[in-house]
Amino acid sequence: MTSPQRAPGGFPVVGVIGGGQLARMCAGPAAELSITLSVLSEAPDAAAAQVVPHSPVGDHTDVDDVLDFARHCDVVTFDHEHVPPAVLEALVSSGVALHPTPEALRFAQDKLAMRERLTTIGVACPxxxxxxxxxxxxxxxxxxxxxxxxxxxxxxxxxxxxxxxxxxxxxxxxxxxxxxxxxxxxxxxxxxKVDFVRELAVLIARSPSNQAAAWPVVETVQTDGICTEVLAPAPGLDPDLAAVATEAGLRIAEELGVTGVFAVEMFEVRDPGSGAAAYVVNELAMRPHNSGHWSMDGAVTGQFEQHLRAVLDLPLGAPTPRAPWTVMANVLGGDYPDLYPAYRHIMARDPALKVHLYGKAVRPGRKIGHVTVSGTDLDDLRERARHAADYLAGVITE
Amino acid sequence: MTSPQRAPGGFPVVGVIGGGQLARMCAGPAAELSITLSVLSEAPDAAAAQVVPHSPVGDHTDVDDVLDFARHCDVVTFDHEHVPPAVLEALVSSGVALHPTPEALRFAQDKLAMRERLTTIGVACPxxxxxxxxxxxxxxxxxxxxxxxxxxxxxxxxxxxxxxxxxxxxxxxxxxxxxxxxxxxxxxxxxxKVDFVRELAVLIARSPSNQAAAWPVVETVQTDGICTEVLAPAPGLDPDLAAVATEAGLRIAEELGVTGVFAVEMFEVRDPGSGAAAYVVNELAMRPHNSGHWSMDGAVTGQFEQHLRAVLDLPLGAPTPRAPWTVMANVLGGDYPDLYPAYRHIMARDPALKVHLYGKAVRPGRKIGHVTVSGTDLDDLRERARHAADYLAGVITE
Missing domain, CATH: 3.30.1490.20 (ATP-grasp fold, A domain)
Structure with a gap:
């Protein structure tokens, strides 16, 4: 395996296992920060391999492939949580700096282990x-x-x-x-089965030195089990609940030793007695997460830049929103394989729309991109994001 | 020369002649928009070649190299204005879509031709x-x-x-x-020798369909003939002058047939009779420009995204600022070749700072990066941007 080209000036190489859209979206921030990316890709045309010069093809379940890849990296992180524990252990044994660590990743890979641990540390679960x-x-x-x-x-x-x-x-x-x-x-x-009011997500970054930063709590809207829309911040969220939910996210990050960006998906519930707003944790994801895509355009520091900073133990960036509201809508594949004409149309209709596409072939229901729009009128932003995502998916033709 | 890998869905390939930082900074927006970049680079380790998978090495003054390169591109644009007219003409003769066109570029390459033309169309010059x-x-x-x-x-x-x-x-x-x-x-x-109050820049994008968009007029601060700081928008600018200067920029774009992003560097002067604020044009640059780097972080659509949209004749994005003020400071090479420790320091000192480095080896006085910071207190922003740029350059050690 060839070595990636390192930028002059003492800058590091970050290896990402998996060439999906999360690895792809690290490419822009890495270039800005002069950090070299290296991506262990599933295929030469994987989403990230299209935009990252050093993207060797390899099998993330094969110890030799992964060790060979990691040799050229200062730190290794993940596009997904599917690297087998045995491969993770082999990396650690050979001295590779992995973030998140296998000890932390276990709780994202095994939901029973996650429930046991969260219950032990006093985080609300169903x-x-x-x-x-x-x-x-x-x-x-x-x-x-x-x-x-x-x-x-x-x-x-x-x-x-x-x-x-x-x-x-x-x-x-x-x-x-x-x-x-x-x-x-x-x-x-x-x-x-939780009788929830809505779904929330807490997005946290934590570095090996235990610096942590939290973006505002967002609302996530799911359709058929897939996240389709994110509202940042969560509209009308009780400030006490926002504080408690963020504190729970920070506690989980520290107690589980999570490093990098990680997401806690939550249900907002009503206390059956008092009627007060409360949360229960649904899932954990130990990587940049769909609920944080809004931050690329909507926050001073987007989640992909923050993930790079966190895994390198660099000082974290400000997670401050740039606008009162940012709405993100996922673009799901529809029936039309040629996106380019639809994309021209939505750009013409809404010059302030930010379009993100992942270089993936259209398959019905597949996440192929997302759009965001920021501003002051939430209803207007939702309509615009929804329209653009639906138009790209071919759900509507005007 | 191999072909670049095209994203599925009918997306185009944009060729950039020259592998400097302007080509490099197109990489992030291109990945977001699923546009494939191809860069004709001076060297395998050129700034853009480090981050763009398809970056063949070639000589921009060699007709064969450039024609061979252009064959795989839907449109060709430029990192610099140094491609000889004969090479430009050969590209046009062989049917390559060039933006800006040789007819327009002539006025950026030949300052006598520029002065003659601007005088003809009634734009104020010294x-x-x-x-x-x-x-x-x-x-x-x-x-x-x-x-x-x-x-x-x-x-x-x-x-x-x-x-x-x-x-x-x-x-x-x-x-x-x-x-x-x-x-x-x-x-x-x-x-x-113009007795100017300060220097301004008007940044415009224009598409082949004659759609145009203008960012707010900025103030540029030069030190020893090199731009060191940009204030966006220009503080205290007379609104009439802002309108007149922007109108002049748009008129130049249309009359000269400029396509893509282009910058008009101006002097702000006082009318010797009335004392009213006025402009005279100093220079033209027909490409994304240092005076527009602030827009990457400070505007809804940054100049590199806009340039890609313009040369592809896609609808242009909103040039609206995201904050009342954005300050950009150039990072010039100093005496210390290892930037990484200084960069950790400035990230820790200012979490809201946006750091952009170009992957270039440090040489004294060389533009190796820039920083931006956005907010509401201009003096504070200037101090923060200046400090970070000076610290990276090694001018100060605290």
Whole structure:
């Protein structure tokens, strides 16, 4: 494997395992900061490989590929959370600086481990249990009521690996794997179905020196289990809840030893007794996250620049918003493979729109880009972001 | 020459001749917009070649190199104005879409042609003349008074090719070239030494369809002939002058047929009779320009994104400022080759500072980067930008 070209002046090389859009969106900030990126890509035409000169192709599950890649990097970080624990351990053993570390990543890779740890440190979670048998599923449902949310502890994303079930039979296939040789999980995670007001996300950056910075709490809007819209900051959020939720995010980051940018997805709930606003944690993501894309345009320091600063243990940038409101809408693939004419149209319609596309071929439902727009009138911003995303997806033709 | 990798979805390839920092700073916006960049670079480690995957090395004065390069591009634009007219004509003859066009570029490459054209279209200029002999220099000085500003019509930048003279003898070497075989110029440009209040710059983008957008007029501060600081917008600028100067910029763009981003450097003067604020044009630059770097962080659409949109004839983005004030300070190379420790320091001191470095080796006086900072208190912003730039240059150690 060739070495990446390092910038003169003592600047470092950051390796990113995985060539998806998160690695791609590091490219602009890395160039500005004179940090060299190196990306271990799935394919020569991966989203990040299109824009990063040093993007060797390799298998992130293959120890030799990953070690060979890491040799040329001062620090290694991740585009996704799918690097197997054995590969992570091999990297650490050979002296590679990994951020986040395997100890922290475990809690993003294994949702049962995450629930156990969060409960220990006193962070609010939905009621939950580990079920290894149908009887244990029935027992849990008796406590919290049907339906129950069942999750595979590993491998889920964008709604995959999650089922809302009305009987134990609906997760029979997952339960069958428990105790099987080479099984991915030792039990299914069960959670009460939370009666939430809306979904929130807390985005935090933390460096190895324990400096931390938090962006404002945002509202995330999901459609069919996929995030489609983010409102920054979360409109009308109770300031006490904003403080408590941010404090929970910072506590998780410190207690779990997270480094880099990380996201805590939360449900906003009402206390059944007092009616006060409260949170329960839904998921953790230990990497830049879709709920933080708004910050690229909407904050003084965007999440991709901040992630680079954090994993390099550089001083963190200000997460201050640049405008009262920023709205982000994801662009999902539609039926039209040629985006360029639609993109001309939305640029003409809205000169203040910021368009981000990931260089990915259109497939229905695939996240292929996002748009953001910032300003003072939230309803207007939502309409504009929604229109642009829908137009790019081909949902509307005017 | 290999072909660049094109993003799926019908997206174009923009070729940039020259691998300096202006080409480099197009990389982030190009990735966001899914536009593929291809850069004809001076060397494999040129500023842009470090961050753009397709950066073939070639000579911008060699017709074959440039034609071979242009073959893979949908449109070709420039990092600098040094491509010889014969090479430009060869590109046009072979059907390459060039922006700006050779007809427009001529006025940025030849300052005598620029003065003739601007005078014809009624744009305010200093009093000027073409001198081919010492006697003609003396004649002009008799009209405007010594000292006189003398310029070589071609090849000047950052103060090079400009002399403030007190006698014709001081440009004897330039006059000797007039009429010589293969001479670069047919006469020296003479201009009155303008008694200016300050320097301003108007930054415009214009597309082949004649859509145009103007950023606010900025003040530029020069030290030893090199721009060191930009204040956006120009503080206390008379609104009438702002309108007149912007209108002049737009008129020049249209009359000269400029496409892409272009800058008009101006002097702010006082009318000797009325005392009213007025402008005279100093120089033109037909490319993104140092006076527009503030817009990367300080405007909704930065100049590099806008340049890509303009040369592709895409709808232009909003040039609206994101904050009341943005200050940009250039980072000039100092005595310390290792920038990384200084850069950690300035990040720690000012988390809201935006740092841009160009991947260039430090040489004393060389532009190696810039910093910007946005906010509401101009004096505070100037102090912060100045401190960071000086610290990076090694001028101060606290």
């Amino acid at each position: 009621r939950w249990a580990r079920a290894r048998t149908a009887a244990e599923v029935e027992d849990f449902a008796e406590q919290v009521g049907w339906p129950v949310v069942a999750k595979t502890p590993r491998g889920g994303y964008d709604g995959k690996g999650v089922r809302v079930i009305g009987s134990a039979a609906e997760v029979a296939d997952w339960l069958d794997q428990v105790g099987a040789p080479g099984a991915l999980h030792d039990g299914v995670l069960l959670e009460e | 009093r000027w003349a073409r001198a081919r002999t010492a006697a003609e220099v003396e004649d002009f000085a008799e009209q405007v008074g010594w000292p006189v500003v003398a310029k070589t019509p071609r090849g000047g930048y950052d103060g090079k090719g400009v002399r403030v003279i007190g006698s014709a003898a001081e440009v004897a070497d330039w006059l000797d070239q007039v009429g010589a075989p293969g001479a670069l110029h047919d006469g020296v440009l003479l201009e009155e």
